[in-house]
Amino acid sequence: MILDAFDRMMESAARRVAQRSSRRGILARLGTMLVGGAVLPLLPVDKTGAKLAHANEFAKTAQTTDPTKCNYWRHCSSDGYLCSCCGGTVNVCPPGSYASPTSWIGTCINPDDGQAYLIAYQDCCGKDSCGLCFCLGTEGEMPSYRPELNNDIVWCFGAPSMVYHCSSQVLIGKA
C-alpha cells in the first residue's frame, strides 16, 4: 500500500527533523516525503548556491514593513493570495481557515540583517480563494513533477480541508 509506506517514511523523516532542524535536514525530509516510493533515489537537496542567488535578486527591492505588498521580504517565492490581506498575517490564518502542516519551502533574504531564512509556504485552507493581493514569485520554482519546489499545488495536505484560501509565509529558521 502506497500510504502505508508513505506513513512509515513520514514518521521516520519527522523524527529526523525533530532531532536536527537544519535546512539540509528539512530538504532531505521533503525529498523523502515526496518521492514517496522505493524505486527512485532521493533527490539532490543542497542547492544553497542557486537558491541564494534568486533570493538575492528578490531582496534587492524587498521591504520588511508591509506584508500586504508583493515585495515583502518573505514573499520571495510565494504564489497566491496573501493571507495578510485576507484577515490574517504572514503566520496567522484568517478566521475560519486552517493551516496546512505541509508546504513547499523558499529561501528569502531579510534585507534588514542580510541573512537568508527558510520560509514555509503553508496554505490556509477550508474556504474558497480569498481573492485579494495576488503575488507570484517564480524564482527557483520547478514543475509539479518536482512538487517540493512547485507553487501551483494546493498545499493543504493535512489541513482539515483541501480547499485553498490564502498563502502564508511562516518562518522556519535561518538557512
Place this chain on the structure above:
Amino acid sequence: MILDAFDRMMESAARRVAQRSSRRGILARLGTMLVGGAVLPLLPVDKTGAKLAHANEFAKTAQTTDPTKCNYWRHCSSDGYLCSCCGGTVNVCPPGSYASPTSWIGTCINPDDGQAYLIAYQDCCGKDSCGLCFCLGTEGEMPSYRPELNNDIVWCFGAPSMVYHCSSQVLIGKA
C-alpha cells in the same frame, strides 16, 4: 396542503388558457397561479394601456435583426444573460440547458409592423449563469411580491433544474 390547492388551480387555469389564449386570459392565469391561496382576491389584470406605453418607449430605438443586442425588440423587459449569446437563440435553449415552462410576461412592439406582442421570458435552466450579454429592462417591472411582473426571480419552475443559465424571449402571440 398548499401544493394540492395550487395544482388544482393550475390545471383549471391551463384548461382555460388552452381554450382561449388571449392576453387577458394569460394574465388572469398568472394572477391565479401566483396568488396561490384562497384568501386574496385575484389581481387586476388588464393593464394594456400602461404596458403599451412602456413598450412604445423601448420600441423607439429597437431593432429586429440582431437578437444578441439589448435593443432587439423582444428584449423590452428582459433581465439577464441573453440565450442568443450563449449558444441558443431567442427561443432555443443553449445545448445542455432546458426551458422552464413558466415565465413572467412582457409586452413588446415589433417596429417592423408596429404591433404589440406578448413575450414569455422563460429562462433556460440547468447550468450556472452564461455570463454573456447582460441586458436589463425595467419598464413595467414590479417588486417580487408581484412575482408575475418581477424579473429578478429564477424563472425555472418546472424545468429539470432551478439553476439559471440564460434568458429567452419566446413569442406568445399578439397582445
Place this chain on the structure above:
Amino acid sequence: MRLRALGVVVGLCGACLAGGPVAAQGQPATPIPPQMPPAAAQPTQEDHPTLVLPEPSPRWIYVLEPVFPYLVASKMWIFDGDDLSVKGMVNGGYLPNAVMSHDRSRFWLTETYWSRGSRGVRTDVVTAFDTKTLDPVGEVVLPKGRFLVVPKKHNATLTSDGRYLLSFNMDPAFSLSVVDVKEMKYLGELDTQGCSLAFPTGNTSVASLCPDGRFLHLTFDSAGRVTKTELGEPFFDSEKDPVFEHAAIHRPSKQGYFVSYDGWVYPVQLDGMPKVGTRWKLQGAGDEEWRPGGWQLAAFHAASNRLFVAMHKGGPWTHKQAGDEVWVYDVRSRQRLQRIPLAHHSPTIAVSQDEKPLLFALTETAILQVYDAVTYEKKTERSGIGISPWLLYTFGE
C-alpha cells in the same frame, strides 16, 4: 495543535460542521480525513494558528456577494467600517440570504447547494456561522426549499427574541419556512397565501407583503403552525406606485419605512399586526426630476430617527437605477436634513446603528464607500470587493 499564539486563540473546528446538539439536525459532521500523518508536520520557528475575531463591532460591514455570473460561489465579506480593512469572509451557496443575530454571536446564511455544483441533488439549508471564529457551527435543512431570486434582504428574518428564523419560500407556492435557531431545528412552513417576504413583528409572528398592497400577519406556535392570520387593508396602490421590497427596517425598535417608486414614505410600526402611519413624500418643490432607486436603497438610523434614501434623476421605471445622492430625512419632522452627493453612484446603502454612525454606499462596480453619517463627509472607499457585491448588513440593524 497549538492552542494559543500571538494573543489569538486557535479555532478547533476547521471545515467541520460543529459538534454538540446543533449537528444532530443538519448534515452529518463528517470530518475530512487528513491526508497526512500528524508526524509529517513541517516544524517551523513560528506558530501558525488561526485568528479569532473579537465580538463584532456595530461599525463592521458585512457585504453579501452572490458572485454574478458564478452564482454557486457566493461570499460574505466582512470589513471594519472605519478603515475597510478585511476582518474575514465566508463562502455561501446559490443566491443566499443573510440574517444577523441580535446578540452578535451568530449570523446565518440561507443557501442552496447542488451535489455537483450546478447539477445533481439540490439541498437548501440554513447555516449558522460563529461571528468570532467564522466557522460554520450548525446546519438545518430546509426540506421545502427556498425562494431563488437575486438576493433581497427581506427574504429572511429573525423574530424579535432571536429564536426563530423565517425564510421565504416560493416554489412557486408561497410560504415561510420556520427554523428554531436555538435548537437548530426545522419546524415547518407557514402558508403566506400569495404574500411575500418576511418582516419581523414579535417573538412568534411575522408579516408578509401581498400583491395588492396589504400586509398579511401570521402568528405561529412552537411547532411552526399558524395560530392566527390577520390581513390588513391595502396601504399603497400596487398597480400605480408599488413600494420597494427593500424597506428600511430597524428590528430592535420595530420600525419600518417603506418607500415607493414615486417617492412616498410609508412609516410602519412592526409590533404585532403592522400599523401603517401617514405617508409623506421624499421630494419637495424643485425635486421633481429625482426619484428613489437602486437595490437596497433605504437605511434607517434609529437613535437619531434619520432615514437615508439613494436618489437619482430619472423618469418612471428607473427604479433600479443607482443613486447619485443619498438624501437624509428626520422621520419625525419629515424634513430633509441633507443631500449627500456620492463619489460613485450606488444602488445599495446601509447605516451603522452606533451613536456616531457610518453610512455605506456600494457601487455596481464593486466599490464600497464610507461616509460619516454625522458630518456627511466622505471617509474612505475600497475597490475590488469581489466582482458583484450586492447587499449590506450590520449588527444592530
Place this chain on the structure above:
Amino acid sequence: MRLRALGVVVGLCGACLAGGPVAAQGQPATPIPPQMPPAAAQPTQEDHPTLVLPEPSPRWIYVLEPVFPYLVASKMWIFDGDDLSVKGMVNGGYLPNAVMSHDRSRFWLTETYWSRGSRGVRTDVVTAFDTKTLDPVGEVVLPKGRFLVVPKKHNATLTSDGRYLLSFNMDPAFSLSVVDVKEMKYLGELDTQGCSLAFPTGNTSVASLCPDGRFLHLTFDSAGRVTKTELGEPFFDSEKDPVFEHAAIHRPSKQGYFVSYDGWVYPVQLDGMPKVGTRWKLQGAGDEEWRPGGWQLAAFHAASNRLFVAMHKGGPWTHKQAGDEVWVYDVRSRQRLQRIPLAHHSPTIAVSQDEKPLLFALTETAILQVYDAVTYEKKTERSGIGISPWLLYTFGE
C-alpha cells in the same frame, strides 16, 4: 415535450445524470422533481426546445476556466475557432482537468466537489459529457481523489484506443487512477512511485515524469493493476534545466515534444516505453534574450510536423512569463519557420489538427486570439472569456 422544432432536436436528459449502465457506477441519477404540474406550462406560439450541436469540428476550441478566485465554479467554454461564436458551455468542479475523446463523442472532466460548495464532504469524479447535447451522461467516483493543482493538461489523459482514462493523484502519495470510460467504472490506482503526470503510450500503458528527469512507464491490465514497470534514464537535468509540464503531445501519432526552461526541445516517441530523441534548441544566434514560457506554452501540428512555442524576452526563472511571440519550427529540419508576434501576450497556445489549422493564443486578461496557422496572419479575437480562462483543448490533438 416537443421533440423536434426548427431543425434542432430536443435533448431529453436535462440535469439528470444519464440512464443506462453508466449511471450504475456513479451518483444516483436523481431527477429533481419539477416544482410545477405539467398542466401549468405557458402556451407559446413558438416552440422552446434545446439546441443539439453537430459533431464537433476539429476547429472548435474548448477553453477550460478554473475561475480564479471562485474555484468552485469552473467552466468549459466552447467556441467555433473561425469566428469565436459561442457553441456552448458546461460547468465543472474544483480545479478540473479535461480529456477529449478520440471519436469526438465525449469529453470528460475530472473534478472535485464538496457537499456544501467549499466545505462538507469531498467527492472526486470523472464526468462524461456528450459533445452534441453537452449533457452530463455519466459519472465515475474517484475514491482515492485526485491531484489538486492549478489546472495542467497532462494531469489526465486517455489511452490510445480510448478505453481508459488516467487521472493523476497526489494526496500526497503519487498514483494514477484508472477509469474504464467505456463501462464507466473505476478500476484502481497505479503507484507511480513519486513520478507525476500522465502521457499516453498505448492501449494499456502510460508514462509519468519523475523528479530526477526520467520516465516511468507502467503497463496495466483490465483490472487496473500494474503488470509491468519500466524506468528510463534521466534525459534532462531536473536541477539545472527542467522541462515544462506542458509538453506538446499529439496522441494519434504518439509524438511528444518536451521543452525545457532554457529552450531545449526533447522529441519523445510515446509508443510503449518513451524513446527520447536527440535534443535541439529553440534559440539560435541572436536569440539569446528569448526564452520559452507561460503555461500551456507549446503546441504541435502533426500533419505539417510543426511545433509552436510561446516565447518572451526574459532572464532565468521567467518560465511563467507570457509569450510575446509564437515561434514555429519544422521538427524534422529543426529549423524555425516563422516568428508570429502576438497582438496580446499569451501564456497559453493551441493549434487545431485539421489541414488548414488555426493557432489559438489565450491571454491572462481573458482574450482569445485566433491566427491562421498557415499564413500566420491574425484572424480574430474575442475578449471576456470569463475572468480567468486557463487551458485550451481541441479534438484530434
